[in-house]
Amino acid sequence: MVLETLRSPSSAATSTVAASWCRSAFAHGLTPDDVPLRDRLDQAALSAARAEHETMLQVAAPILDNIYRSVGRSGCAVILSDAKGVILEQRSGDGDVAAFTAAGLVEGAIWSEAEQGTNGIGTCLFEGKPVVIHRDQHFASRNVDMSCMDAPVHDPQGRLAGALDISSCRDDHGPAMAEMMAALVRDAALKIERDYFCRHYAGRRIILLSDDAATGSALLAVDRDDLVVGASRAARVRLRLTDDALSKPHPLSQLLGEDVRPSFDDADRTVLRQALAQAGGNASRAARLLGIGRATLYRRLARAGLSS
Known part of the structure; x- marks a missing residue:
């Protein structure tokens, strides 16, 4: 099937897989029966790669564990790679270790499309989609005993950071099972992105704009002055934000399309309401929190249209 597709000059337009086969042959210079042996990082290089992605791995670990609890008994491995296709984390059962090791699905192995031709990890990374x-x-002919379901993972700046993969070496896992696993891996990848964003912007206020099954959580990180300092990939897609647009802080209201002009009155109103809330509505205590007298507090409340 691969060779028949490669003989047709228009085959690349028919599907993601066909386009990948054409890249594997014509761009990467591979042949199905002669893909070179898989490279694998040595321990020092793997440790360096893991250190580079330490925060992502910390965030992903409980999610990988949870997926593995769902699919491990069916003979699947759960894998997280970096954006170069290097496997950083892998979960598999004791009875399946030999099969996955023989297939090269081990930590430190490189599964980029350029190295291995069409495969779950590499093609997901190239296409940037599940x-x-x-x-x-x-x-590669030697990989046809595997099924791989993948989804991309993006970092807090919306850049491609890696691929989340569920792989199976069992011949009783058909297309229907693959589609179920694909839905699971897509959802888990979006959870990693969400938690990665929240960890990166810990200490900032996180605004949830929407949740979408395809793009994930549209999140904004804002500072204490309501200036946007970060946006998740989903938020960038939703609001059409670029790195240039986010290179300088913008008021939250401006990014949301609200025509609100800065006002000292609004600032006073916010401070007064917060003080009253913290004081449980007690004006005397609120005045002490603000370091002003009660009479001054009442004047400011009146000017802001508030009452104690």
């Missing part, structure tokens, strides 16, 4: 590469959809 993919399912089921058995003979792999480019």
